[in-house]
Amino acid sequence: MSAIWKISDSDTEVDEESKDDLQRDESAKDSGDRNFSPPGHDRPSPAKKRRSKEEIEADRERALQRREAREKKRAAKEREKQEKRKEQQERKEAAQHLNSLKPENYLKRLTVCIDSALLQQGGCDILLGTLSSFEWRYSIQQQRLPNSITWIRDLPQLAEDGAGTVAEDQLVQVLRPSEFLDMVTSVKKMMDNEEEPVVDSVLGPSLDRDGVKAITLLVTESQMDYRRHTLGETIQSKYGGGNLDVEEVLVHLQLHKNISVVFVNGWQDVTDHVCAVTKSLSKRPFKQLTEQSELPFCVDGSWASGVRVEKDGSGLKQVWSKQIQQLNRVSQATASCVTAAYPSPQLLLQAYKASGSEEERKKLLADLAVKGEGKDRRVGPEISTRVYRCLTAQNPELVLD
Template identity: 65%
Template sequence: MSTLRRAATWEISASEESGAETEEIGGKCNASERNSDQTSSTSSNCTLLPPPPPPTRAGASANPSPTKKRRSKEEIEADRRGAEERREARERRRTARAEEKEARRREQLRRREAAEQLKTLRPENCIKTLTVRVDPALLQQHGSDLLLDSLAACEWRFSIERHQLPHSITWTRDLAQEKDGEAFLQEEQVLLILTMVEFMDLVVAVNKMLHGDRQELEAEADSVLRPLFECLNRDATKVVTLLVTDSDYRTNPHGVHFRDETLQSNLGMNNLDIEEVLVYLQLYKNISLVFVGDWQDVTDHVRAVTKALSKRPLKLLTEQEELPFCVDGSWASGVRVERDGSGLIQVWAKQMEQLNRVSPALASCVAAAYPSPQLLLQAYESLDSEDKRKRLLAGLLVKSEGKERRVGPEISARVYRCFTAQNPELVLD
C-alpha cells in the first residue's frame, strides 16, 4: 500500500515532459491539418484573402521615407521671394484686367453718348429745340397772323415776348445741360421788320450820321437807328437782317435797284447816297437788307432761317474735322480710310464733290481717270499751254442714270483753277 501511494506522487522527468509536449504539439498540428483539410474541402471554390498585415505601432510609418535635407536660410528666403513675386504678378494681371474692363466700359459709354448727341443734332430733332420769339409790336401790323399760323402748322415752338429791339424776331435753342444757370442759347440771327416809311427814316438817319450832322440825329430820339445800334453795341456778334415790307423793290447779285420816283423823291437823295448807306450798314454793322412784298414773304423768310438754324449744329460738327469730306464713320457722306490705304480714292472723289456743280458721278469719273491729285497735277504739268490744261478733263465721259455726257470745258477749267491757283481768295466761278 505504501509503495503504490508513493508511486502516485512521483514526478515526471524532464525527458518525459519534453516527449509529452512533443506529442501534444504533434497532436495539435495534426488537428489543425485535419481542420485545414476540412476547410479546404468545404471552400474549394472560394478565393483566399491574403493575411492581414501585422499591426504597427502608433506613429510608425509602413514605408519609412529617407531623411529630408534641411533647407538653408537662403533657400527659404528665395522661395519666399518667389511666392511674393508670383502673388504680385497675379495682382498685376488682375489689376490690368480690371483696368481694361473699365476702359471698355468708358469707351462704350462715350460712343453711346456720342451717338445720342449726334441723334439730337439731326435737323429733324434739333428743330424741336428751337423757339421763335416774336416781339408783340409786330402783331399790330396787318397780315402778321400769317406768321403765327404758319409756325403752328409746322408744329414749331414760338413765344410772344417783348424785345429790347422793337419789331424784331429772334431765336433761342434749348441746351441739354444748363450752363452758367441758363437753359437756352440765344442765336445771333435777328430779323428786324420795317415798313417802307421806317426804312426811309433809317436811311435818312444813317446819311446824316455819315455826313457829320450828329445834332439832328441826337434830336431824333424815336429813330429806328438808335435802338438798332444799342442792340449791336450790347452784343457785337448779332447778325441783323432788315426786312422791308410793302416794297416793290427787288435785289440782284450786283446790288439793289431803286426807283427814281420813290426814294429819290421822298428822301431827296440819289442812288449813290442810298448805296453808300447800305454799304456802311453791311460792312461796318453787319446788317443786310432784304425787300419783301408782304407778310407772306416775311413768313417764308422766317421759315427758311429756322430750317437753316436747325441744320447748323450738324454742319459745325462736320466742319470741326480738318478734312470734313473724310470723317471717321459712314454718316455725313464720309469715307473711312483704312491702314492699308483703301478708301483714299473715295476721299479724292469726295474732295472734288466740294466744288460747285460737281456731282458724285462726275467726281467718280475724274477719280477713275486720275486716281490721285498728284497724278492730275502731273498731267497738267505735261501740257505745254494754258488752254490745253483748262480743257484736260472736258472730254471725259460721265455716266449717270443710264445717260452719258461730257465733263465740259467749264467744269474742267474750274477744277484746273482749284488745284493750280496760288491765290486763296480766288473765286472759281
C-alpha cells in the first residue's frame, strides 16, 4: 500500500518564501559585487603618450642647468666664506701688529748690547743694576766700536726659519777725557789735511760709517770748568790749539759724521742717557704709525680736524674746504666762501677755462664776499691768485706765496 503525502497549504507558502529569500540574497550579492569592483574596471585605459627625442634632450638640458646653478651657488658661498675668513685673519694680524708696536710691547723686543770692555770701568754696575730693575733685556758682548752700547730688536716670527734681529740706528760710546782728547787731536789733523785719522784709534770705526748710525759720544768725569780750561790747555800743549779748536771739531763731527758729543759727570748720567734712548726707541714705531698721513685734510676719522668721506660721496665738499685752508692765511670763512661759489674743484677749473685772460683767472675769486668775520670783506687778489696757482700750476716746486 503506497503512502500518499499530502502537502498542506502552509508548506507551499514556506517554499515560496524560501525561494524569494534566495532570490533576494543573489540580488544583494550581485549588487555588492558591482559596488566593490575597482573603478574603471569596465572602461578601457588610455594609451600612454610617448616623448620625443627633442623633449628628452630639453629635459636633460634643464636638469644639467639646474645642477650647474646649484654648483655655482655652492662655490659662491664657499668663496664668500673663504674671503670672510681671510678678512678676519688680516684684521687679526693687523691688530696684533699694531699691538706689538705699542711702547710697552715693543720694549720687550729690544735688547741693550753692552761692550764687554765697559765692565772694566767701575760705574758700569749702575747701568746693569738699573736695566735689571726695569726688567729690560741686555747682553754683554764685544762690539765693533770699543766701549760702545747698541740696541737690537727682535723681528716677529713670519717664516718657518724663525725670528731674526735687526740693529737700531742709535749708538752710544763712553769715552774717558784722555780718549776724547786723542780723538779731537786726530779729527783736527784730518780737518787740516795733515793726515788721515788713525783707523785703529778710539773713533776710527765710527768715522768709516759715513753716517749710517746716529752716534753719541759720552765723555765722563768732565766738569764744565774742566771742559773749558783744562781741555783747551791740554790740546794746546799737544797740538797748539785751544777751546776754539774743540768747538770746531764738535761742529765738524755733528755736521759731517752725525756724531754728537755730550759731557756727563759720571755713570749715573750715562745710565740716564741709555734709559732715555731705550724709551725713545720703544715709542718711535707707534708714533710714526699714528702720525703718518698722506692727506692731512682728508683723514679716515673725525679726529685731527679731518673729514670722513662716505661711500655715497658725502663729505667731499668739506674736504674741498679743508684743502683750500691748507694755503697760508686762508681762514675757514674764506674757504667756505669759495666752496659756496664753486662746490667742487672741477667747477672752479671750468670757470678758469671759461675766463678770457690770465689776469681774469687770477682775479676770479677776488670779489667774493666773506661772511661771518664781523665786517664785510672780500677774498682779495692775493688769495685768489694763490688758489689759481695751486690748482693749475704744472711745476711741483713752485712756491705759492
